[in-house]
Amino acid sequence: MSFDYDLFVIGGGSGGVRAARIAAGEYGARVGLAEESRMGGTCVIRGCVPKKLMVFAASAPLMAAEMRGYGWCDADSGHFDWTLFREKLDAELRRLELAYTANAERAGVEIHHQRARLADHHTVELADGTRKTARHILIAVGGRPSRLGIPGDELALISDDLFLLDRLPRRALLVGGGFIACEFATILDGLGVQTVMAYRGDAVLRGFDREMREMATQQLLDIGVDLRLGLTPKALERRDGRILARFDDGSEDQFDAVFLAIGRAPYTADLGLENTAVRLRPNGAIEVDDWSQSAVPSIFAVGDVTDRVNLTPVAIREGHSFADTIFGARPRKVSHDPVASAVYLRPHELGSIGPTEDEARAAGAVDVYSTVFRPMRSMFAGSDARTAMKLLVDPASDRVLGCHIFGPEAGEMIQLAAIPITMGATKAQFDATMAVHPTAAEELVTMRHPARRHGAGATET
Numbered sequence: 509m510s511f512d513y514d515l516f517v518i519g520g521g522s523g524g525v526r527a528a529r530i531a532a533g534e535y536g537a538r539v540g541l542a543e544e545s546r547m548g549g550t551c552v553i554r555g556c557v558p559k560k561l562m563v564f565a566a567s568a569p570l571m572a573a574e575m576r577g578y579g580w581c582d583a584d585s586g587h588f589d590w591t592l593f594r595e596k597l598d599a600e601l602r603r604l605e606l607a608y609t610a611n612a613e614r615a616g617v618e619i620h621h622q623r624a625r626l627a628d629h630h631t632v633e634l635a636d637g638t639r640k641t642a643r644h645i646l647i648a649v650g651g652r653p654s655r656l657g658i659p660g661d662e663l664a665l666i667s668d669d670l671f672l673l674d675r676l677p678r679r680a681l682l683v684g685g686g687f688i689a690c691e692f693a694t695i696l697d698g699l700g701v702q703t704v705m706a707y708r709g710d711a712v713l714r715g716f717d718r719e720m721r722e723m724a725t726q727q728l729l730d731i732g733v734d735l736r737l738g739l740t741p742k743a744l745e746r747r748d749g750r751i752l753a754r755f756d757d758g759s760e761d762q763f764d765a766v767f768l769a770i771g772r773a774p775y776t777a778d779l780g781l782e783n784t785a786v787r788l789r790p791n792g793a794i795e796v797d798d799w800s801q802s803a804v805p806s807i808f809a810v811g812d813v814t815d816r817v818n819l820t821p822v823a824i825r826e827g828h829s830f831a832d833t834i835f836g837a838r839p840r841k842v843s844h845d846p847v848a849s850a851v852y853l854r855p856h857e858l859g860s861i862g863p864t865e866d867e868a869r870a871a872g873a874v875d876v877y878s879t880v881f882r883p884m885r886s887m888f889a890g891s892d893a894r895t896a897m898k899l900l901v902d903p904a905s906d907r908v909l910g911c912h913i914f915g916p917e918a919g920e921m922i923q924l925a926a927i928p929i930t931m932g933a934t935k936a937q938f939d940a941t942m943a944v945h946p947t948a949a950e951e952l953v954t955m956r957h958p959a960r961r962h963g964a965g966a967t968e969t
């Protein structure tokens with residue numbers, strides 16, 4: 509049977525573009541790709557990139573305060589011009605979008621700038637009614653922000669909207685306590701928005717190490733976020749041009765904008781999956797095996813739509829491995845453990861790899877090397893902000909299982925710590941590494957004695 513393409517990719521985000529580019533550019537496959545919105549997908553257009561640029565922009569007041577502590581008596585962040593920033597941001601995102609498009613086209617990928625649906629196991633139907641056949645189909649449609657489903661829900665914004673605002677709200681409510689809510693609270697607060705955060709749990713960033721979560725929670729309070737724990741809105745109403753939020757504890761409050769950051773769901777709705785035998789997990793994610801292959805041999809899926817680890821580098825690796833395996837005769841599975849990640853808070857970020865202390869403890873014996881200190885840079889400036897570092901070590905093998913860092917540039921630090929940890933380095937090898945002084949990161953190679961030992965027969969110290 510002959511096909512229009514060797515591969516048709518649905519979705520021009522992190523995973524889809526990488527798979528298309530490698531299949532066409534490196535292995536000479538005939539590749540078509542459909543993107544219904546902007547090339548680059550969530551990370552480039554409405555995620556990692558604009559978010560991180562906003563975190564940089566939002567850092568000015570804290571940097572000015574720190575410099576005042578160094579003797580720059582008049583240091584002040586001055587006036588933030590949102591319109592100017594937005595213009596620059598839009599230009600940068602356009603540049604990236606064009607680069608993604610050009611790189612894919614240069615590799616030989618034919619891009620269809622429209623929505624695609626599955627018509628059968630080898631056919632996609634584009635929004636204009638055109639049908640294209642392909643030997644293989646890759647679903648890389650990502651996820652979409654979830655909504656609360658409460659009365660007035662439609663009044664709330666989602667994360668995509670932050671990057672499109674004409675002006676900043678004076679007072680905003682953020683609902684949620686995960687990656688997005690914490691990063692957005694840091695951004696909004698830093699840009700001068702009165703920021704209230706409602707989170708139903710008792711500490712933000714569920715899933716991260718408990719000690720680090722507590723420090724992140726405290727930091728949000730310290731920088732001025734009005735963090736209200738154990739609270740969820742139960743209704744939103746339009747009131748005098750603002751939004752009135754009614755909470756489950758009976759309280760109410762008014763805001764100029766309400767943002768939901770309560771998680772994302774795989775974007776499998778209206779994708780034509782009913783025309784296939786592709787199987788979904790209960791949360792709508794496409795069920796795939798270790799090779800990213802669905803229940804249908806010709807249909808594969810990568811990235812957030814599979815809800816494995818929902819991070820850009822993971823989607824990219826899955827897309828690349830798929831292309832290597834199917835078109836390059838270089839079978840490659842993706843290891844989803846360990847995967848490092850960072851939450852871009854200010855002044856201190858959270859970087860993490862491997863199990864939390866509680867998870868490691870539940871799995872067996874573990875030695876905990878940890879330290880909490882005031883880094884010299886901010887301490888000199890008069891700040892009380894604390895840094896924490898933790899290494900989790902298997903006492904039997906001496907292998908470093910995990911690392912958690914709460915501190916300045918923790919995202920940069922965890923990337924480097926992730927290399928030896930992924931290689932299986934031992935604590936003795938960390939200790940044999942000469943420190944770089946004076947840095948905060950040197951603590952990672954100078955923690956000599958465990959702060960705690962968990963495990964069979966072990967006692968807490």
Ligand SMILES: Cc1cc2nc3c(=O)[nH]c(=O)nc-3n(C[C@H](O)[C@H](O)[C@H](O)COP(=O)(O)OP(=O)(O)OC[C@H]3O[C@@H](n4cnc5c(N)ncnc54)[C@H](O)[C@@H]3O)c2cc1C
Binds near residue numbers: 648820
């Ligand atoms: C606010 C925010 C901040 C984030 N920050 C980070 C971060 O700092 N670090 C990190 O690693 N990850 C971050 N992420 C997560 C990261 O963006 C995702 O994990 C990543 O983009 C997933 O890539 P993907 O290829 O699976 O999907 P996406 O990048 O979402 O791409 C899917 C694409 O498919 C298109 N599409 C969907 N359906 C169709 C269809 N039927 N036809 C045609 N096209 C379709 C969409 O328009 C989209 O462009 C962030 C996410 C958000 C929302």
Ligand SMILES: NC(=O)c1ccc[n+]([C@@H]2O[C@H](COP(=O)([O-])OP(=O)(O)OC[C@H]3O[C@@H](n4cnc5c(N)ncnc54)[C@H](O)[C@@H]3O)[C@@H](O)[C@H]2O)c1
Binds near residue numbers: 740
């Ligand atoms: N720095 C990064 O790498 C980064 C940044 C942003 C997003 N991301 C990715 O995007 C994903 C989505 O981010 P997110 O912050 O939306 O999700 P998340 O899963 O990190 O957090 C969702 C939060 O919303 C809360 N929640 C869920 N349902 C709720 C409800 N009905 N009412 C009130 N609260 C509710 C949860 O308890 C949780 O705290 C992340 O899991 C991550 O994979 C990564």
